[in-house]
Amino acid sequence: MSVAADGVAVSLARRLGAFSLDVAFTTGPGLTALFGRSGSGKTSVIGLMAGLGRPDRGRIAIGDEVLLDTARGIDVPVHRRRIATVFQEARLLPHLTVRGNLGYGRFFARRRPGPAVSTGTVVEMLGIGHLLERRPAGLSGGERQRVAIGRALLAKPRLLLMDEPLAALDEARKAEILPYIERLRDEAGVPIVYVSHAVAEVARLAGTVVVLEEGRVAAAGPAGLILRRADLLPAHAGEAGALLDMVVAAQDPAGGLTHLSGAAGPLVVPHLARPPGARVRVRVPARDVLVATQAPAGLSARNVLPGRIAALDARGPAVMVEIDCNGVTLAARLTGASVLALGLAPGLPVFAVIKSVAFDPTEVGSRAVEI
């Protein structure tokens, strides 16, 4: 398996009772999501990668450094793997202050190669400066997770594992942390493997998605491709949709709207608190896209994007229609009857219609670079 310089190549097999895990995937820089419903083996994979358990067979390498190779008897112990983990329940050390917890990872990393990570930078990036003298018991769930992320970063990891770090938090807390994870992805320079069963989180954060299903890799590839293919997301077919990389073009405070521009064409979405020029990623759920064969008139929907049908994929009563809008692929979920009535076929010029309210502002991701 050939991998980018700091890419991670993973292959693991383990049988535990009736459950068998057998996966192989590679990750690149940026954030790779391990996506699947609970029981699909995501957390087992994270545990084996961290070195908290031992697979029956397997190999894990970061770049050329082999951390595990059961065939050659290599099994680097957890404390020497330089893979830091952010657990679902934060797992801060209760007898230490926030400062102590941050210092804990830093202390054991002091002789690790690589540039020193400054506590100040991490504290600033995660907005935890006012918490330093507090104890974990006095923090909110969101604050704890931010401290756990900071602690992991200060351990100078080569790879950061995040095991559903938002699963235990309510929606407001999730919205509070997501921007920090985006900054982490864009600024920390550490590749991240992020476990999640939430499409919205994956759509917002991931560059690459590995779909796990019953202990097997069901699909793997760029997030934009995987998330619009309902057939690759059997448990979340209703949530499939395209990811569009856009730029904030203008704000319309009076109308409570934000205008975005991108290759597919302009979009109008509910107000986003981002400055003009900010790069954002919006998810367009396939179920919220209508298809018209003629330019619609007298329509309440604000977003009409011209394109051509690229592919049709019938699954049961629903048909996934892929529309190529100036090189960007949109997905629409229609009934078979509609497809027949409109005479949709590959190559046909069509208009994709999206209601502005289909965009959930809390799901819109920011991105410093192409991901």
Added chain:
Amino acid sequence: MPGLTPDEWTAVALSLRVASVGMLASLLPGLAVAWLLARRDFPGRALLDGLVHLPLILPPVVTGYLLLLAFGRKGILGGWLSEIGIVFAFRWTGAALACAVMGFPLMVRAMRLSIEAVDRGLEQAAASLGAPPLAVFLTVTLPLSLPGILAGAVLAFAKAMGEFGATITFVSNIPGETQTLPSAIYTLTQVPGGEGGALRLTLISVGLSMGALLASEWLARRVGRRLAA
């Protein structure tokens, strides 16, 4: 304390010394065994567990006699140890050894329970941050299980203050050398006119035991508060 004869004073002081030394000497081995039983799976684990608990089940006289066979002047280990200058037989050090052995199961039990109560997830988190196993123990497991470890130590101390059967069998009842508080009380009850002395020492014994228990409660609560803060 007024009213104590010099001999009675000697017995009290000796008991305190024997119990303290016995408890302190078994602290590290107790911690190691407790950790092994709580956190490691290895062949012979059940055997070790049984061995540790044996003094709790055996008649103390049997334990004392086994100690005599092993550490007596002509014992299996005693002869060899006396060559390097360590003598247990009929010395206060022997009394301390007997107390340590008798208190060991209580100490290990309390320590093991409190180590088992430490969230392994925290130990895993520490290891994933780069802490080697010994550092994980010293910086996570030990501080978080401290209340139970202190309780185990105090329990072993209190048990040592009251140890009688194994001590008297192993090192006899020599005033000033091996006559601890219980042995002195026993001796006083065997001589005419000794009732007053026996009663005084009994009161001291009750007072010391209560003091030890209260101290352990106080320590545990203090540590617990520090962890919860």
